[in-house]
Amino acid sequence: MTDLMAARSTMAFSLGFHIIFAAVGMTMPFFMSAAHYLFLKKKNPEYLELTKMWMKGVAILFAVGAVSGTVLSFELGLLWPGFMKYAGPIIGMPFSWEGTAFFLEAIAIGLFLYGWKKMRPWVHWGTGLMVGISGFASGVFVVAANGWMNSPAGFDWVNGEAMNIDPVAAMFNKAWLHQTLHMQFAALQAVGFAVAGIHAFLYLRGRAQELHLKAFKIAMCFGAAASIAQPFIGHFAAQRVAVLQPVKLAAMEGHFKTERRAPLHIGGIPNAETQTMDYSIPLPGMLSFLAFNDVDAEVMGLDQVPRELWPPLVITHISFQIMVAIGTAMALIAILFFIYQRKNTFPSWLLKTIIAFSPLGFVAMEAGWIVTEVGRQPWIIYGILKTRDAVTPVPGMKYHFFLFLALYLFLSFVTVWLLKRQVAVAQRKFEVQ
Amino acid sequence: MIEILLFFIGASLLLYVLFGGADYGAGILELLPAGSLRDSQKKVINDAMGPVWEANHMWLILVVVILFMGFPSIFTLLMTSLHIPMVALLFGIVVRGCAFTFRHYDAVQAPQSQNVYTVLFGTSSLWTAMWLGIIAGSLNRGLIDPLSTDFHEAYIAPWWGLYPFCMGIFVVCIFAFLASVYLIGETENLDLKKMFIKRAFILNYLVVLSGAFVFAASADERTPLFADFFESKITMAIMIAATALFIALWFFIRKRQTLLTRTVAAGQITLILAGWYVLNAPNALLTAQGPVSFYEAAAPLATLWQLVMALLVGSLFIFPSLFYLMKVFKTGTTEEM
Numbered sequence: 001m002t003d004l005m006a007a008r009s010t011m012a013f014s015l016g017f018h019i020i021f022a023a024v025g026m027t028m029p030f031f032m033s034a035a036h037y038l039f040l041k042k043k044n045p046e047y048l049e050l051t052k053m054w055m056k057g058v059a060i061l062f063a064v065g066a067v068s069g070t071v072l073s074f075e076l077g078l079l080w081p082g083f084m085k086y087a088g089p090i091i092g093m094p095f096s097w098e099g100t101a102f103f104l105e106a107i108a109i110g111l112f113l114y115g116w117k118k119m120r121p122w123v124h125w126g127t128g129l130m131v132g133i134s135g136f137a138s139g140v141f142v143v144a145a146n147g148w149m150n151s152p153a154g155f156d157w158v159n160g161e162a163m164n165i166d167p168v169a170a171m172f173n174k175a176w177l178h179q180t181l182h183m184q185f186a187a188l189q190a191v192g193f194a195v196a197g198i199h200a201f202l203y204l205r206g207r208a209q210e211l212h213l214k215a216f217k218i219a220m221c222f223g224a225a226a227s228i229a230q231p232f233i234g235h236f237a238a239q240r241v242a243v244l245q246p247v248k249l250a251a252m253e254g255h256f257k258t259e260r261r262a263p264l265h266i267g268g269i270p271n272a273e274t275q276t277m278d279y280s281i282p283l284p285g286m287l288s289f290l291a292f293n294d295v296d297a298e299v300m301g302l303d304q305v306p307r308e309l310w311p312p313l314v315i316t317h318i319s320f321q322i323m324v325a326i327g328t329a330m331a332l333i334a335i336l337f338f339i340y341q342r343k344n345t346f347p348s349w350l351l352k353t354i355i356a357f358s359p360l361g362f363v364a365m366e367a368g369w370i371v372t373e374v375g376r377q378p379w380i381i382y383g384i385l386k387t388r389d390a391v392t393p394v395p396g397m398k399y400h401f402f403l404f405l406a407l408y409l410f411l412s413f414v415t416v417w418l419l420k421r422q423v424a425v426a427q428r429k430f431e432v433q
Numbered sequence: 434m435i436e437i438l439l440f441f442i443g444a445s446l447l448l449y450v451l452f453g454g455a456d457y458g459a460g461i462l463e464l465l466p467a468g469s470l471r472d473s474q475k476k477v478i479n480d481a482m483g484p485v486w487e488a489n490h491m492w493l494i495l496v497v498v499i500l501f502m503g504f505p506s507i508f509t510l511l512m513t514s515l516h517i518p519m520v521a522l523l524f525g526i527v528v529r530g531c532a533f534t535f536r537h538y539d540a541v542q543a544p545q546s547q548n549v550y551t552v553l554f555g556t557s558s559l560w561t562a563m564w565l566g567i568i569a570g571s572l573n574r575g576l577i578d579p580l581s582t583d584f585h586e587a588y589i590a591p592w593w594g595l596y597p598f599c600m601g602i603f604v605v606c607i608f609a610f611l612a613s614v615y616l617i618g619e620t621e622n623l624d625l626k627k628m629f630i631k632r633a634f635i636l637n638y639l640v641v642l643s644g645a646f647v648f649a650a651s652a653d654e655r656t657p658l659f660a661d662f663f664e665s666k667i668t669m670a671i672m673i674a675a676t677a678l679f680i681a682l683w684f685f686i687r688k689r690q691t692l693l694t695r696t697v698a699a700g701q702i703t704l705i706l707a708g709w710y711v712l713n714a715p716n717a718l719l720t721a722q723g724p725v726s727f728y729e730a731a732a733p734l735a736t737l738w739q740l741v742m743a744l745l746v747g748s749l750f751i752f753p754s755l756f757y758l759m760k761v762f763k764t765g766t767t768e769e770m
Contacts, residue, residue: 056538063534066487067527073497074523077512084501085509089732092502093739099498100747103491107754110484111761118761165732167739394516394588407524411531418539425540 004388006397007079010404012373014072016366017408021065023187023365025105026139027222028058029132031195034218036125046211053215053426054195058131059113060418064411066106071404078400082390083380086162090155091148093167098141105134139187140180147175150372151244152381174244178237179372185226185233186368189330190361192223197358198423200351207427217341220354223361224334231331234324235290242291245382246300247309248375251316253287254280255301262287262299267321270313275302311377319370326364330357434737435728438503439715441744442496447706449492451611451699454604456486458612460529460558461605462632463551470625475551477620479537484762486533488755490526503740504730507717514577518568518592525561528553562608563601567592570600570647573713574656578721596650596658603643607702610636614682614698618691630686637679644705657719661712668708675704 001009032054039047073095077084108130115124148154154170155162196219203212242249249255254270254277255262264287268280285295292299302310333353340346380387459478467474500508512519536550571577571592581587613633620626651659662668678701685694716724731737 056540060534060538063487063530066490067530070490070494070526071523073494073501074512074519077501077508078516078519081509081513084512085505088501088505088508089503089736092498092732092736093743096498096502096740096743096747099491099494100743100750102494103488103747103751104754106487106491107751107758110486110488110758114484115761165735167736392513392516394513395584400516400520403520403524407527411527414531414535418535421540422538 001398001401003395003397004391006401007391008387010397010401011075011079013405013408014068014075015369015373017412018065018068018072019365019369020362021061021068022139023362024061024191025058025065026132026135026184027187027191028054028061028195029128029135031192031219031222032058033125033129033132034222035215036128038214038218040121040125046214050211050215050218053422055113055128056422057419059109060415060422062109062131064415066102068408069102078394079392079397080380080390081392083385086385087148087381090152090162090165090167090170091145094141094145094148094171098138098145101134101138101141105131105138108134136184139184141171143180143183144171144173144176146372147179148173149380150179150248150376150382151175152384157384175240178233178240181233182230182237182368183365185230186361186365188222188226189230189327190223190365192219192221192226193330193354193361194358195219196223197355201355201358202423202427204348204351204355216346216351220337223330224337227327227330227334230327234327239291239293242299245376247302247305248311248316248371249291250300250302251311251313251375252320252371254313254317255287255299257303258298258301260288260296260298261285262291262297262301264290268317270317272307272310272313309378311375316371316375319367319374323364323367323371326357326360326367330361330364333357434734434741435731437741437744438499438731438737439727442499443706443710445492445495445499447703449489449496450607450702450706452485452489453492454562454608454702455611455615456482456489457529457558457562458608458610459616460533460555461562461609462612462616464555464559465632467628470622470628473620473622473625474628477616477622477625481616481619482533483537485758486530488758490530499740499744503732503737504717504727505732506730507725507727510577510579510720510725511718514579514587514591515568515571516588518564518571522561522564522568525557525564529557529561532557558608559605562605566601566604567597569604569709570597572718573658574654575719575721577718580722594650594654596647596654596656599643599646599650603640603647606636606639606643607705610640611698611702614686615695617686618695633686634683637682641676658712662708665711667711671704671708671711675701675708678704 032051035047035054036051038044039051108127111119111127112124112131115127118124119127148170151174152170153173154166154168156164196216199212199215199219203209203216238249238252241252251270253262254265254268256270256275256277261284263282263284265277265280265282268277271278288297288299289295291297302313333350336350337346337354340350376382378386378388380390459482463475463478497508500511532550532553536547536554539546539550574591574594574596576594577591578586610633613629613636617626617629617633620629648659648662662672678697682694682697682701685697715728716726717730718725732740
């Protein structure tokens with residue numbers, strides 16, 4: 001394993017790991033606050049139970065998210081000093097705002113978790129909501145910083161130096177809006193389905209059914225609403241990528257030749273040697289339409305750039321297909337959910353499907369990040385700085401990689417084990433009641 | 434502009450040492466034998482740290498963000514030359530935060546798993562504090578050499594040695610001392626109170642002793658710290674003031690004046706850090722090629738301006754919230770439900 005590969009892999013799983021916890025940290029407090037709100041309004045103790053159950057989940061996952069986020073802030077320098085040297089002054093601004101938002105989140109979570117008897121009920125409820133709002137804001141800021149890597153703005157690149165730095169323009173780069181929208185909704189989807197799936201499972205087990213049904217409905221309302229909005233946002237995002245990063249789009253779609261009436265490939269594996277898509281179902285003109293709202297529009301292919309500037313095609317294309325497939329299925333399930341909710345009954349096949357989908361939202365989210373990050377390669381700052389020129393000169397990066405891989409695997413294992421214990425204990429408690 | 438940022442770096446570091454340091458210290462105290470008081474000590478520490486530890490941890494992130502946005506070359510230099518201690522530090526931070534939260538939120542509070550969390554929390558607190566000290570000690574030795582291509586010279590030598598190691602022990606003692614002083618006022622249990630007082634007393638000596646070792650090691654290594662410290666009237670005055678405050682500290686502990694005791698202990702730590710700043714200012718660190726000054730390493734003005742704005746506006750949100758957090762949990766016992 002080369003040092004570059006080790007550094008890239010370390011960053012990939014550090015981000016991949018953190019994103020799961022960050023997604024929970026920025027969305028689940030909203031579910032919790034919704035349950036808490038219903039308790040304060042209706043005084044039904046089941047909503048209180050539910051709030052506290054979710055609160056414990058949030059506390060565990062938030063802590064892991066906070067420390068893994070700390071690791072990332074160091075890793076920017078530990079792994080990519082060549083990047084931070086240029087990028088720090090330009091995109092530090094969203095990071096400093098993210099720091100502020102996260103600080104507020106850390107304060108609010110302390111208040112909420114420990115403040116049950118210390119504050120007036122509605123003030124206390126407000127601190128819980130504040131956890132969600134500040135978490136959501138920090139997600140927006142940090143994804144905006146990532147947007148800058150895809151669509152650099154706010155500086156002039158003169159002889160390998162950044163001049164005329166404008167941090168505001170860098171933060172509001174051309175990719176920030178579609179990326180933050182896409183990510184925040186993805187988090188709502190993934191966490192909504194995951195939480196709803198867990199409660200659907202417990203509901204079908206036939207214990208404390210009222211409580212689990214309430215929990216299922218709250219989580220699913222968030223998850224389903226986001227799932228229905230997401231295809232539109234995704235379409236908007238793809239159109240932006242078509243303009244801002246045509247090479248990434250070409251890699252996502254396995255689109256080799258620049259042409260009008262470009263086909264959309266369903267499935268398939270891009271073959272870089274023959275420059276064709278193998279085993280795919282092509283839909284003529286659809287890519288042109290999706291990218292530019294016109295079946296005859298010309299879509300740039302990989303042939304426009306030298307081979308060494310191609311991103312890894314197979315990973316990018318397959319990840320993209322996985323994301324779209326899962327996202328589409330989630331949108332369909334979401335529609336069914338709302339239909340049955342109006343009838344106020346949920347057939348068990350629907351509940352079982354949602355249980356099956358509870359991890360898949362996270363899979364889609366990870367796949368989406370792989371598309372964003374791998375699809376930008378070989379660039380770390382698109383069109384400006386190559387990843388290999390930004391990597392740390394420190395040798396032996398594979399040790400760093402294995403150390404943190406072991407740590408994170410261990411933490412994932414313990415976290416899942418702890419959450420299982422939470423669910424089991426809560427379950428027993430209801431049986432006694 | 435740069436002065437404002439230096440103020441924020443200094444203040445954040447100070448607050449991290451005072452608040453985060455006390456949290457680390459609490460973990461270290463749990464490693465010491467406590468006999469039958471072990472469980473009540475654990476409860477006091479859990480209650481005292483629970484609501485605030487995540488906020489206390491943020492001061493470090495703030496320093497990191499200010500460095501990488503405002504002084505990128507210092508940030509990259511630190512993360513490259515001190516790669517190994519930084520990774521060790523991070524490892525400790527992750528294990529520590531997780532162990533503390535897991536201990537509290539494990540649905541099954543079985544003794545076996547609780548013991549594992551406690552040992553992990555304690556050892557990782559000690560480990561992390563130690564590496565914080567080692568990193569601090571590496572900054573002014575003049576052994577950081579970004580031009581070297583030799584592995585040992587570039588990545589090991591900057592932090593390997595008696596002086597950084599002594600700094601590590603010094604920081605461990607300071608943190609444990611802060612925690613024991615702080616915890617005196619957190620419990621109504623008289624036996625526990627007595628234990629914390631006794632520990633504060635012992636750790637007080639250890640702080641002085643390990644501080645002396647830092648100077649001895651620095652003299653042995655001929656780091657500039659030793660000579661500069663005794664040449665400067667300001668640093669000498671600071672050291673005398675910090676030592677003199679011990680008399681006040683023990684007076685207030687006897688008189689059971691919780692707030693004043695804490696204030697004096699915090700004052701001592703502030704003085705120690707102030708002495709360190711005075712010696713280093715306006716330099717961030719000393720390399721083999723000479724000192725790296727914050728003024729030379731600063732990002733362009735537009736960036737600094739945005740950073741200062743973010744910090745000032747952020748303070749408007751953060752300080753009232755922090756104040757509220759302290760106010761809510763200052764009075765009475767902390768109960769979760």
